[in-house]
Amino acid sequence: MKAIVSVIGNDKPGIIAKVSACLYNFNVNIEDISQTIMQDNFTMIMFVDLSKSEVGFDKVSAELDKIGKEIGLSIRMQNIAIFQAMHRI
Amino acid sequence: MTFNNNEILETIDMLDNQNLDVRTITMALSLFDCICDDPQRTALKVYDKITKKAANLVKVGDTIGRELGAEIVNKRVSVTPIALIGSSGGKFLPIAKAMDKAAAEIGIDFIGGYSALVQKGITPQEKLFLETIPEALASTKKVCSSVNLASTKSGINMDAVKTMGEKIKEAAHLTADNNSIACAKLVVFANGVDDNPFMAGAYTGAPEGDCVINVGVSGPGVVEHALKKMRGADIAAIAETIKKTAFKITRLGQLVAETASARLNCGFGIVDLSLAPTPKIGDSVAKILEEMGLSEIGSHGSTACLAILNDAVKKGGVMASSHVGGLSGAFIPVSEDAKMMEAARRGTLTINKLEAMTSVCSVGLDMIAVAGDTKAAVISAIIADECAIGVINNKTTAVRIIPVEGKKVGDEVSFGGLLGSAPIMPLNAGDPSVFISRGGRVPAPICSNRN
Incomplete structure (x- = not known):
């Protein structure tokens, strides 16, 4: 499955390091990454591939959520299908 | 990247701040294969079919919701109008109980289809069925009922309109201690539709297939x-x-x-x-x-x-x-x-x-x-x-x-x-x-x- 990981909140050091380490541990490949400040919020968006990960979507998602809570940011992972459906004909 | 950040954030904003969700996935089941002349056996077959076909409905709905990051609020089942399914056995309340039990077993919030289509005429069995609606709703938690009373092709069955005014009052009375809640699970239609996923009016019309998903x-x-x-x-x-x-x-x-x-x-x-x-x-x-x-x-x-x-x-x-x-x-x-x-x-x-x-x-x-x-x-x-x-x-x-x-x-x-x-x-x-x-x-x- 391809998915989008989005991180939204106040900027602080170590965000990319923590999220990337988590994805690396679960063998989730980061195919693209961008970060920007939008509406006063730090926003990082990663395009990831879970096809080589053995642990499954829910496990990775739960771990990302945990990291988000630890560092006080919203981190979520969503199947890319929802963006495909809503923004492409 | 296939999408720009604005598109991704627009979707996230809709989900987080604008209450975007999928209101219901409703499994529409045909119960024609459950008909038999023994009402208890019909009820058992209805229970078995619902719990077998829709066993994973809630789990699948929740998993899809998690993967997309979009909540699927309700998971439901709609069935063939029970006035048709129960006519041969002549008793309908055991089927309502079986539907309620099955709904609790598979964890859905409502099951629709305790219904009759009487827009043109009423059979003696359908007349009996309409009589059971107040008790069926008062004695179950998750069962919803609907009655089609009129259509553009057939006109309006005023006998049934009169009866349903009375049944709504009875349903209110039977649940008087709970704000007459039974009436919230009962809807009457003109030109009712066979594939409605929303409650209280969801039923699976006779022309529908065996099992489909309506959203x-x-x-x-x-x-x-x-x-x-x-x-x-x-x-x-x-x-x-x-x-x-x-x-x-x-x-x-x-x-x-x-x-x-x-x-x-x-x-x-x-x-x-x-x-x-x-x-x-x-x-x-x-x-x-x-x-x-x-x-x-x-x-x-x-x-x-x-x-x-x-x-x-x-x-x-x-x-x-x-x-x-x-x-x-x-x-x-x-x-x-x-x-x-x-x-x-x-x-x-x-x-x-x-x-x-x-x-x-x-x-x-x-x-x-x-x-x-x-x-x-x-x-x-x-x-x-x-x-x-x-x-x-x-x-x-x-x-x-x-x-x-x-x-x-x-x-x-x-x-x-x-x-x-x-x-x-x-x-x-x-x-x-x-x-x-x-x-x-x-x-x-x-x-x-x-x-």
């Missing part, structure tokens, strides 16, 4: 948010914005419907293009009308605004889905919409204005609480009015009205959860009982020379 989308908050950016724009621009927004909302519904039907190994039925409110702030259909320029829903202009909204939702949604069906349009349930409740309390929103609005919206008089001493004949007359609107205009109309026992005009009633709360609304004081007591059938209308 009801929602998202009034998303439409309202989009219109906030359109202040000062003319109505054509408003309609365009609603269309574009409805397209995006419906694409989510289509994705969920395709994914769920593949994972549950059954067919994809339809997507119902609906804007269904909840009592939550920011999830209101009435607020969209207010954003269009009304000070409050119920004011003059409400029917026009609702017509614009309803039409634009359909136009946007139709292109987003391969199969569209159900009730498709905007719902206006008074107790389930925070802004409608407010307007009803203030007296801006009256039953007469609501009736006018039902001639252009997707359903009808929905979740309206009235005084407990309302006569059965008055309820039947309200139903007859709605049936007339539906039959003449070739559209679905419905009535879900709750004569709350012990309550009078000005009181408040709370039904809990998504059913919300409402003021007891005043009705017209005239007496229609002679008209209702006539019985018979309203002839089907002529469909040429339409004025």
Whole structure:
């Protein structure tokens, strides 16, 4: 499955390091990454591939959520299908 | 990257701040293979079929919701009208109990289809069935009932209209200690549809297949948010914005419907293009009308605004889905919409204005609480009015009205959860009982020379 990981909140050091380490541990490949400040919020968006990960979507998602809570940011992972459906004909 | 950040953040904003969700995935099951002449055995077969076919419905729905980051609020089952399934055995209440038990077993919130289609005539078994509806609703938790009383092809069955006014009163009485809640699970239709995923009116019509997934989308908050950016724009621009927004909302519904039907190994039925409110702030259909320029829903202009909204939702949604069906349009349930409740309390929103609005919206008089001493004949007359609107205009109309026992005009009633709360609304004081007591059938209308 391809998915989008989005991180939204106040900027602080170590965000990319923590999220990337988590994805690396679960063998989730980061195919693209961008970060920007939008509406006063730090926003990082990663395009990831879970096809080589053995642990499954829910496990990775739960771990990302945990990291988000630890560092006080919203981190979520969503199947890319929802963006495909809503923004492409 | 395939998407730009704005697109991704727009979707996330809709989910986080505008209450975008998928309101229901409803598994539509045929129960024709459960018919036998022993009512207990029929009930057992009904239980077995529901628990087998829909065993994974909740799990699959929740998994898809997690993967997409979009909540699928309700998981439900609709079945073939039980008046058809139980006729051979001659008893219907054991089937209602079996449906309730099965619904609890698989963890769904409602099961629809304790229903009868009597728009033209009533068989002796269907007559017996209608008698059981109040008890079936009072003695179960999750079972919903609907009765189709009229159609453009057949006219209006006034005998059934009279009976259902009485049954609604009985259902209210049997659940008097719980705000007559049974009536919230009972809806009567004109031109009822075979593939509606929404409760209380979901049933699986006879022409449907064995097992399909029907999806009801929602998202009034998303439409309202989009219109906030359109202040000062003319109505054509408003309609365009609603269309574009409805397209995006419906694409989510289509994705969920395709994914769920593949994972549950059954067919994809339809997507119902609906804007269904909840009592939550920011999830209101009435607020969209207010954003269009009304000070409050119920004011003059409400029917026009609702017509614009309803039409634009359909136009946007139709292109987003391969199969569209159900009730498709905007719902206006008074107790389930925070802004409608407010307007009803203030007296801006009256039953007469609501009736006018039902001639252009997707359903009808929905979740309206009235005084407990309302006569059965008055309820039947309200139903007859709605049936007339539906039959003449070739559209679905419905009535879900709750004569709350012990309550009078000005009181408040709370039904809990998504059913919300409402003021007891005043009705017209005239007496229609002679008209209702006539019985018979309203002839089907002529469909040429339409004025």
